[in-house]
Amino acid sequence: MSEILVLVDHLDGEVKKVTFELLTLARRFGDAAAVWIGPGYEGAKDKLAEYGAAKVYVAADEELTSYVVAPKAEVLAQLAREKSAAAVLVSATAEGKEVAGRLAIKLDTGVLTDVVDVADDFTGEHSIFGGAIVAHAKVKSGMPIIAVRPNAIAVEASQSSPAEEQVSVTLSDAAKSAKIVERVVQEKGERPDLTEAAIVVSGGRGVGGADNFSIIEGLADSLGAAVGASRAATDAGWYPHQFQVGQTGKTVSPQLYIAVGISGAIQHRAGMQTSKTIVAINKDSEAPIFDLVDFGIVGDLFQVAPQLTEEVNKRK
Amino acid sequence: MNIVVCVKQVPDTESPRKLKSDDKTLDRGAADGVINELDEYAIEEALQIRDAQGGEVTVLTMGPGKALDSIRKALAMGVDKAVHLIDDALVGSDALQTSYAIQQVLGKTGFDLVILGSESTDARTGVLAAMLAERLGVPQLSQANKVEIDGSAIKIQRQTDYGFDRVEASLPAVVSVVEKINEPRYPSFKGIMAAKKKPVESLSAADADIDAGKVGLANAATEVVDFAEAPPRAQGQIVKDEGDGGTKIAEYLASKKFV
Numbered sequence A: 001m002s003e004i005l006v007l008v009d010h011l012d013g014e015v016k017k018v019t020f021e022l023l024t025l026a027r028r029f030g031d032a033a034a035v036w037i038g039p040g041y042e043g044a045k046d047k048l049a050e051y052g053a054a055k056v057y058v059a060a061d062e063e064l065t066s067y068v069v070a071p072k073a074e075v076l077a078q079l080a081r082e083k084s085a086a087a088v089l090v091s092a093t094a095e096g097k098e099v100a101g102r103l104a105i106k107l108d109t110g111v112l113t114d115v116v117d118v119a120d121d122f123t124g125e126h127s128i129f130g131g132a133i134v135a136h137a138k139v140k141s142g143m144p145i146i147a148v149r150p151n152a153i154a155v156e157a158s159q160s161s162p163a164e165e166q167v168s169v170t171l172s173d174a175a176k177s178a179k180i181v182e183r184v185v186q187e188k189g190e191r192p193d194l195t196e197a198a199i200v201v202s203g204g205r206g207v208g209g210a211d212n213f214s215i216i217e218g219l220a221d222s223l224g225a226a227v228g229a230s231r232a233a234t235d236a237g238w239y240p241h242q243f244q245v246g247q248t249g250k251t252v253s254p255q256l257y258i259a260v261g262i263s264g265a266i267q268h269r270a271g272m273q274t275s276k277t278i279v280a281i282n283k284d285s286e287a288p289i290f291d292l293v294d295f296g297i298v299g300d301l302f303q304v305a306p307q308l309t310e311e312v313n314k315r316k
Numbered sequence B: 001m002n003i004v005v006c007v008k009q010v011p012d013t014e015s016p017r018k019l020k021s022d023d024k025t026l027d028r029g030a031a032d033g034v035i036n037e038l039d040e041y042a043i044e045e046a047l048q049i050r051d052a053q054g055g056e057v058t059v060l061t062m063g064p065g066k067a068l069d070s071i072r073k074a075l076a077m078g079v080d081k082a083v084h085l086i087d088d089a090l091v092g093s094d095a096l097q098t099s100y101a102i103q104q105v106l107g108k109t110g111f112d113l114v115i116l117g118s119e120s121t122d123a124r125t126g127v128l129a130a131m132l133a134e135r136l137g138v139p140q141l142s143q144a145n146k147v148e149i150d151g152s153a154i155k156i157q158r159q160t161d162y163g164f165d166r167v168e169a170s171l172p173a174v175v176s177v178v179e180k181i182n183e184p185r186y187p188s189f190k191g192i193m194a195a196k197k198k199p200v201e202s203l204s205a206a207d208a209d210i211d212a213g214k215v216g217l218a219n220a221a222t223e224v225v226d227f228a229e230a231p232p233r234a235q236g237q238i239v240k241d242e243g244d245g246g247t248k249i250a251e252y253l254a255s256k257k258f259v
């Protein structure tokens, strides 16, 4: 069977859920071949087996994660050629898409980004213009490189015992031209990643200040959710920009999205419209967010949100 | 310093965005064209670097005649000159081809620094900066929320999901910016008047040594097969808070097995 290369998305050995989604997807088309780049593999190998990796290519050299993006594309390009892979799957995160872009140039082939599903002949389904249009696109010739949006594919476990193959790559000078001299990890506590979370609770201008975001965090924690924010909230400095949901922030597609004190501007909707279930708390019954909701409460968030948190905690 | 800013004209997100039914490309006539928002941050960063280091800023746009409006705005913000790559042969180019076309234009303009937005608001592929860096063989300094230049040394903070990376490289380089890097200026009246006299060079594909057989819809590596409007969401249940709004939501969430 032909191999589908899956770039493992991990931070120092902690594997992101999207990797299991990609492995699940890859199994539909052939042998799921996980590509591990950087340190930390030993602690993660069982997880890759649990989700059905038929093979794992391990490129553990620390040098590969010491430069911006380019080394990952060189590892993938080498493997894609050597193994005559049928396709390459990466996660459609900012970095995943950049890897895909560089790889496409190396292999002179097309890249599909932000794909939410893949059909038999590697036709990708895209949800575009903030979810208003569903389009199908494919790579006409050459090896398809597909960046798949986190949370789009339902994971299925399937135990395997993957063969391991160590990979060594001699990096080009160009790949070593942007050196990462320090990595600054900002505390996000125990919360799940915003783009991966099954539940996201977002706060907007209505929250009224940085301190009040503890209301949003409290609700999120009761549900085991990630915290997001509207641009009004990140612009005001109430919450860091990497948590912004929307057109110029993250695109999220959780099972449940709760918008608190967010009006639902089109640029915000562009980042959350494809959430499966949407709930909103807003004191203005005319707020456009209510056009999207499955369930909405017209009310003061300072009353409603803490009550909800308490109720959820009670029911646990 | 020779700084080139890549600017894409995109349909305004406030107006309806459509694909054309015949060739399945973006219907650029259907919506108002505006500068891709992040590209305004790219322009602002270029202007700040120029003002600190000296040199010249060129705006580079590949797009139809209408894109001239975006070029004018960039010039009004303070950019020195413009290169407009315009040719019917380029219509429908995908990301692979667009990066090739821009690379060819950069071959004409030369550059010490190329600055892009990290993502457009229409196609949102977010691949162009990486593709260009790969093609040009220069450092990829993407997702920057801070840029510092000292002689030929350049440092950025690369925004990541977990925080940021500090990255170092030397010029020439490709930079892409995220939103929180600066606050783009508005064109002043004086700037708008001055823009009218600034040079705009119009290049055809041939002028830029672009092989017409490598670009455009027919030669694209990717192909849109079909598209349709997403089904509208069903109208939900909206309840006014009577003091039990939080409880009501909890009940709803329980009925959906979220709690």
Ligand SMILES: Cc1cc2nc3c(=O)[nH]c(=O)nc-3n(C[C@H](O)[C@H](O)[C@H](O)COP(=O)(O)OP(=O)(O)OC[C@H]3O[C@@H](n4cnc5c(N)ncnc54)[C@H](O)[C@@H]3O)c2cc1C
Pocket: A203, A204, A205, A206, A207, A229, A230, A231, A232, A233, A244, A245, A246, A247, A248, A249, A250, A260, A261, A262, A263, A264, A265, A266, A267, A268, A271, A281, A282, A283, A284, A287, A299, A300, A301, A302, B037
């Ligand atoms: C090019 C461009 C890109 C953009 N990108 C993004 C993006 O990526 N993400 C994004 O979010 N926005 C983005 N925006 C901004 C967007 O247009 C809106 O301005 C923004 O989303 C508004 O945020 P908000 O809903 O929090 O604030 P507002 O629109 O001010 O809404 C606040 C809401 O809170 C409600 N409220 C106030 N107090 C209470 C209370 N006590 N209880 C309950 N409800 C209350 C109000 O009724 C109101 O509906 C972009 C804009 C542009 C032009």
Ligand SMILES: Cc1cc2nc3c(=O)[nH]c(=O)nc-3n(C[C@H](O)[C@H](O)[C@H](O)COP(=O)(O)OP(=O)(O)OC[C@H]3O[C@@H](n4cnc5c(N)ncnc54)[C@H](O)[C@@H]3O)c2cc1C
Pocket: A110, A111, A112, A113, A128, A129, A137, B006, B007, B008, B009, B025, B026, B036, B038, B039, B042, B060, B061, B062, B063, B093, B094, B095, B096, B098, B115, B116, B117, B118, B119, B120, B122, B123, B124, B125, B126, B127, B128, B129, B222
């Ligand atoms: C809805 C939609 C989906 C698409 N999906 C794909 C896809 O999956 N794969 C694919 O290969 N193509 C795709 N395309 C085609 C894509 O629009 C073009 O390839 C485009 O040239 C580059 O994509 P981008 O705007 O997403 O670039 P991005 O990488 O998102 O843009 C980043 C930056 O590149 C610069 N830039 C981009 N375009 C130009 C330009 N014309 N002139 C000057 N600077 C520019 C700007 O600084 C911009 O901020 C899609 C198009 C549409 C309308």
